Amino acid sequence: MFSIVGHFHPVFVHLPIGILLLAFILQWWQRRKPEAQVGQAINLSLLVGMISAIVSCITGYFLSRSDDYDEDMVNQHQWLGIAVAVLAIVLYYLRVKQQGGRWHWPMMIVLVVLVALTGHVGGSLTHGSDYLTRPFSAIGSGDDTAKQVIITNVQEAAAYAQVVQPVLQEKCFSCHNKNKQKGGFRMDQPDLLLKGGKTGVSIVPGNAETGDLMKRLLLPKEHEDHMPPKEKPQLTEQELALIHWWIASGASFDKKVKDLQQPEAIKSTLLALQGAPKSEAPKLPDAIPAEPVGKANDSALKRIRDLGAVILPVSRNSNYLTVSFMNATGLRNHDLQLILPLKEQLTWVRMGQPVIDDSAMSYLVQCKNIPRLQLDHTGITDAGMAQLKQLTQLQYLNIVGTKVTAQGLQQLKGLTALRSVYCYQTSIRKADMDGLQQALPGVAIDTGGYRVPLLATDTTEVKPANSK
Structure with missing residues (x-):
């Protein structure tokens, strides 16, 4: 009941503002032109303004009960609104009864001031206390229609304060701030x-x-729980990627970007925050096809996300995507057929699931644009590697923790674009490396198992030997 009636408040609240201001203008005109016959128009304006002010007070009360707002500011707005309604009633009564004529104009001035104050407090409740000054922050930037964070050195930037918070402030704070907390959620403090x-x-x-x-941000725009509401400005794919990366990296409020892990997929997105001249079109990283591609099918994206997979853009102004099945519970090989509608957009696929084996490769190899593929800790064998030679654009391959042998890796020798292979903890032996380097010239084959030298400046902890 509260919610239904309360949400009519924005519909009615603008009516008394306009009608009462009209009454003020008409009375001002009458004072300048006493011969003007506008007395009935003033009375009618006051009547309609008075009724709509009363209705606005009622609906505003119900709205304050159905949503989460700052109590002090709600009280200010409420009593100012009541004052507007009461003064409109008194002024209308005096004019109809033709009493207190000398008080009509001063009371009209007070009424307009109250309307302005009430509107200002109402605007602060719904849009934040800085809603009046916020547009002026864009003056001098050359573009007052789009806000873009420009950072001189993104690696030295504060990950939250300079990268994530500006996104939340622009797209989320208006509904989740000190004055208004939809769903009891406030976002303006860590x-x-x-x-x-x-x-x-x-x-x-x-x-x-x-x-x-993140769950609400990734819901379909039409879903009732999606954030932000569909009628408000939405987060871009780049902004979603930055928030996802920040949370996945530990959601630190004090660390710099350089102190957080940076997967390859996020590096280009972070780099895009370093302001390139506007005249230059953003260049795609080498691992992304230069040819533009259409937007991915929304229903196909939803089906993949329903598995628990994470789909993110690779860079700004690009429809190319990365997909990670690392946290997809219950994933099976045949589920990989869901990526086929996205085969034109996918450039990076990450599996990391032991249940994935050679039978899934028949789906992967149909995504011809994939330059990066992570099959670490999957069940792929040499038989699956034989299928990968169909990925002629493959540049990066991770088969760490698999049963692949040197013979399986040699089957990729026809891939001229291949540059890096990570094969730590596989069945590839050190004795096989010479033959692999000859078969794959120009490919950096990383077998891991590094030993980090001890420096004189390192801290060494010495523990006593266990006594028998």
């Missing part, structure tokens, strides 16, 4: 951002898929 709202914890540091924030 502790409250982590705490979440009525539906649960918003952020789980280190696990982007678990918290309520």
